[in-house]
Structures are given as structure tokens and as C-alpha cells.
Amino acid sequence: MGTYGQAGADAAALHRGRLEAFVVRARRVEAHSLAADWDGLVALAGAPYAVTALGNGEAQVRQEYPAEEIVESAAARVRPLLLEGDACSYLKALAAVGYFCRELSQDTQWVKAARAEWRTRAEPNAARESGYQVMIGYTVTGRTAELDDRKLATAWIYGDVVHHDTDLLKEADPFGLSERFRAAVPLVAWIMVKAIELLNYIRVLQAADLLELPAELFDREVVLTSTCWEHTVRAYAAPVGTPAPADALAPFSDTWIPLSGNAVLRHADD
Template identity: 30%
Template sequence: MTQISDEELLGRFVLRARRVHAHSLVQDWDELLYHARGEFQANIDISGRMSIMRRLPEHEEVFESLASRVRPLTVKSEPVYYVKVFTAIDRLLGDRQGDGPHRERLQQLRRAWEAAEIQGTQAQAYALQSARIDGSEATNMVSDTQLAAAWLYADLVHADATGPKREALAFPLRERYAAAVRLFSHLAALTVETLRLVQSLRDSGVLSVAGSAWDDDVVIGATEFVQEAQAFVAPVGASAPDLRDSLGFGEQWSRFTVTDLLRQDPTNHVRVVLKDAAGSTITSYDAAVSRRKAVETSVEWDVLVAGSVIFKFSFDVDVDVDVDVDVDVDVEGERTVEAHFLGWEAFDSTNELKLSSTLLLIQLHRATSMTFEVRDEKIVALGPSAFSVDQVRELEVFAETVADIVAIERLTGQTLDPCNGRLDDRDRVRLRRARLMWEGQIVHAIRHPVTVTAPAGNPPQVILTAAGTVDVGGTLVPTPAILMRHPDMMATEHGDAPEAGPQAKKYTIQPPEGERFIAWSPDRAQVSNDNDLVVTASWDLTGIDETTFPY
């Protein structure tokens, strides 16, 4: 390779940097810096559903051209590789860089370029890992550096991602593209800043999508990247879970909720404490003010408790005091205000919200006082609830039912319609058995006879029920495929069943008098013979005796 002088090298850099600076995406400097920061914008609703959006450049091909213009500054073999540029600047400046801000800025830029190096596995802003919902096919933890480099070398200018970049190919093209937008936008901004330092143009970069296989995405085709998601938070320094070990996040991590979002503002902090007649704390909640409104000489507050119930209050203030929606009740000096409880509203758009609000109401019945505190100062105290014994019993049964539905939602990864209709004890038993079998338990099933068809003409040894649904209060709850058997069950033949085959016959199968079939899901529990046919979990339902229940 022909050796070039420092002056020529710096001239080439200026030409390249000017080319970057002239790019349309760099002309909007604020927009470029937005992409360089790699911001994630999240929206969360009261049910806990979250969507995460990463806004991308409007035109994919335009960003592709920017990345191409920036690329020579990142390649060691190129004469304008950033390390060579800074070395040339150092030599050309010599002692003239010795004083003041000039040297400091030069050093800052060099460190920034080094931190943005596109080779290696270091995470510059974030890292990703993915796995199937059952925990299989987990990837390695892949940094944004690897994702962006893979986009450059596998999707844009080459097709030969090697080394750490290959691990990023486990993620979809859009993830590589999103990572590259942040990194190459950042490199473009650094190019411009370096250009300004040496009286040159700045460099800017745009990413594009390259097709790979018939079933791969080949274009992004959107200016937003929106995903339905859940967010989890943990103290600074907590280690990220490895999805190859578990899909759970561990005790340090908790799900980010609307309450968490509201409590980002300290003025929204409310502590809710429930106590019994002896003054002992039953439970407490970190609640949050979700709405403030000034109304003439009062301030209205809505307080979200347990993420599912809004308690509404009105606070009277002095007439000669300016009322502001951000007034802290009972905190303005030593002034006391009069509080009025306006009522409460429970959210029930999901089964999780229904469960949370129902459990709160049950706890409220057990308490003799419910206090609302702001900065350790009690602002409101509510007395005991007026629920009757029958109403509490209904709440407990309903909470038990919805808890089963929520458990099945989590086990199956499905979101079911909220339970809003009437239900009876038979519905509750069928639901609890379904939940236990989803959990891999072996349970007591029905006690009445079952009519079946046996294609081979011999009495069946097990009774198979295909996967389906059970209607519980208007919620269609999925049930797994189920096998039932009793070691001493009896079969009675009822003749041929030609519709099922030439040798098929109909049978009535029933367990011994006073006993039940035993049921399990073959996909969730292993039963090899009658020695394994042992009930592992009881129904344990309020008000229902498993030994005498008629169904």
C-alpha cells in the first residue's frame, strides 16, 4: 500500500466528512442526535399492557446511503480510519495543540470514537437476548454493537458476517437495523464534530434493510418500531437474567406498572395502610396520585391503589389561598384542610385487574381503618367497610375463580376475556381442575359414567378428552388434552358403532361406586402405569367438599 502524508490523509478525511455533512439526514441536526441517543419511548395502560417504540428514519434507503458514507471511518484498512485521522492531527499540530480547550476537545472526541467502535461485543446502549416462551432456542446475550455490525456486514455492504457479528443473525433484521440506526447516527455526529474541529464537514449515516432468505424480512417499511411488551425494573447493578436458565426475572426484578410510572414524580407518592382493630398493619400499598384538579376552593385527587382501584377525594382549602393542581394537601406550611371521600372505581378490563381489585376489597373488609399518607403525614382515614358476611364470601369465591383464570393465562401465554358473568360450583370445579392439570398435577375428576367409542372394538384403557375450552362466567378458558382412568373402572358394551369404523363399539365406562376417575394432561404429567396414578393436588376450593361433590 502506498504511504500517504499526514496532510493528504487529513485532506481525504475532510472530503469524506464534507460528503457526510452534506447528507440530507445530517442537515436536520436535532433529528440526527435523536437517533444517535437511541431513545426508547414506552406507553403503558391501566391494565399493564406496554408498548415500546423506537422511531426510525423516515426513508430506509436514505439512511442506507448515510451508513455507507460513514463506513470508511470505521474500517482499519481505509486511509480515513478514525485512529489514523487523530494520529495525523496529533502529528500535524505538534506542540501547537499543547494549550487549553483545543487539546481537551481533541481528547474528548478521541475517547468518544473509541467508545463507539463497531467491532467487538461491548454494549454501548443495550444488549438483547431472546428465547421461545418454553425457554428453548435461547440466544446468547448480543450487544447493540454486534447487532449494528451484523447489519453492516450481512445486510448492507457484504454477506459475510463473521466472529461476534454472527450471533446477531439470530435476531430479526429489524433489530439489527434499529441498533444500526443508533450507532451509525452517533458515528455521523462524531464525524461532524471532528470535522468542525479541523474545519471540515461532518459525517452522517443511514441504515437499510437487505433481504436474506425467502422467509426473512427484506424491508422495514415503517417509521416506527412498536412492540407490545412488559418492562421490568431492578436496582442499579442488578444482573440481567439469562433466558437460557429461566424465563423468570428473579426477586430483584419487578414488573413496571402504571403506578410505577406515576411514582416517577415524587409529588405523586401516596402510602396506603390498612390496619385491624388492634392497630396492627394488615397490608400497605405504594399508591400514586393519578389526577389532580383545582375546583374553585378545593382540590380533587384520584389515588390509584393496588394498580386497580381509584379512590377519589376532595380537599377544601382556604378561600384566600391560590389553588393549584399541584398543591400538596396538608403540606402547605402548617395549614390543615378538610378532606371528603367521593367514592371509588375499580378497573376490570383484564382478569389481573379484577383479581387485584377484588383482593383489595377483601383486605378492606378485614381492616378497621384505611389511611392515606403523604410524606409520612396522614391526610385521610377511612373507616371499616360495610360488606356483609355473604358479600365477603362472594368476593372470596370470585377472587379464587379469577386467580385460577390468571394462572391459566400465565401458563398458556394467552390473554382471556374478563370474567364478568355468573358461575356456579360446577364451573369452579372444572376451572380448578383445568388449572391444576395445566400445572402438571394429577387430580380427582368426575364420578359419573362416560360413554365412549372404541374403534378397535376393545374396551379403552384410558378416556381421552381433546383440548378445548370451558365457559367460566363468560370467559372461555382453554383446557389441555386430558386422560382419565381408574385402576378398577368398569366397561359395559352397548353394541356396534359403525360410524367410527367396522369394528368400533360403544362402551359405558364408570369408576367404582363412590369413587372418581383420576385425570391428568399427558403433555404436562407423566403417567406410565397405575403405580403413577396418584392424586398429587386436591381442589382446595372454598365451600366445596371434594369427597362429596356430585360432579
């Protein structure tokens, strides 16, 4: 194989590895309880609210979001998708799709549009035309502060949840936990939507034999559906200090005695 051919093979292997990492992570996102109601998840990504006019120029704005603990677990699942240094990052997976579809103009345009949308919504310093700004002021001291929803959301994700970024927390602290969480929920939901959409796109490409990913990648266990275990085992006992077998295939020495049928094992703290 020539130099160019080897380079092409190396690039394909690199992109295929990134897709494999993304599929596993995205399937874990897909399995989250928030994604069970797809329409609800899409609506949540749009920061839904209801406005009720109260008269005299006043109105009540109501937003109702899932419990923080639920969104926190979702944020933990999507966080690696945000980090371009992680193998499963969304942008790396998108680039991999672009690589395998580079001869297909329609798919190439989809990848470009998805990349632009991701950068606009997910990157803290990217320019954008939507969102909101929170401003606060203290009449006694004259102190004022303002942050947009994306920076507040980032402070919740990286300050309150998956890290404890003190700089982000310091900047967002005047607005309180409630404002940080309120800003983060739509972003987390939106990332989930984009991840699942890309996952489904990859499934279509895989079915069309464009990716050649391992078939078991789409079926392997990525989340636990049960956390109760019950096993039938062979149990042995030996005096304290008796060496264990060297490995899983090595036999027990004669010092290890099989437990009799009426033996009862108890936890060490009992």
C-alpha cells in the same frame, strides 16, 4: 535538511494526506440528507423512544426511524471512517489533528477525549457502560440467544448492507433484520455526528493556518447535485470499424464526417 528534519517533513506530509482524505469523505457525509436536520441527527444518535403506560404493569415503547434505504446510503458513506486501514479513517484523521496540535494542550485534550469516545462507541469489542442487550428464548426447544446493540448494528452494516459477512449474519439471524436495523440507526447517526464535528474542528484549524491544507479541498465537488446532463457537442460519423482519434487532442481523420444540421442521433436500442 537533516535526518530529523526530513522525518518531520515526512510525518507532516503523511498526516496532511490523511486529513485531505478525511475532509473529502466527511464533506460527503455532511452532504447526506440525514445531516440536513442537525438537531434531528443528534437526537437520532441517542436512540430516541417514547414510552406509553398501558396499565397492569405494561407499557408501549415506540421508536420511529428513517426508511432503511436512507440509512443504508448513510452507512455506505460512513463505512470507510470505521476502517483504520482506510486513508480517510476517523482515527487516522484524529491522529493527524493531534500531530499538528501537539503543542496546544487544549486541542490535545480534545483529541484524547474524542479518541476514547470513538473507541467506546464504534469498536465492537471495546468495554462500555451504556447500550442494551437483546435476549430471546424459545420455550419449545429451550434455545436461547443474546447480543448487544453494537454487535447487532455491526451485523446490519457488514452483513446486510456494505458486505455480506456470513458469520455476522449467522450470529445475528435469530434476532431478525428489524433488530439489526434498529440497533444500527443510532450508531450510523452517531458516526455522522462525530465525523461532521471533526470536520468543523479541522475547518477552524485550517482557518488558523495550523494545517496548510489546499483551500480547494473545502470547496471541491464531493456529491452530485444533479443527475441530468445536457451538453452542446460536435458530432461526427464514420463507417463501422473506422479508428477513433488517438487521444482527445488528436484531429479527426477525413473519414469522420461532421453531422449535418438535420441529422438525428438515436440510442442504439431504438
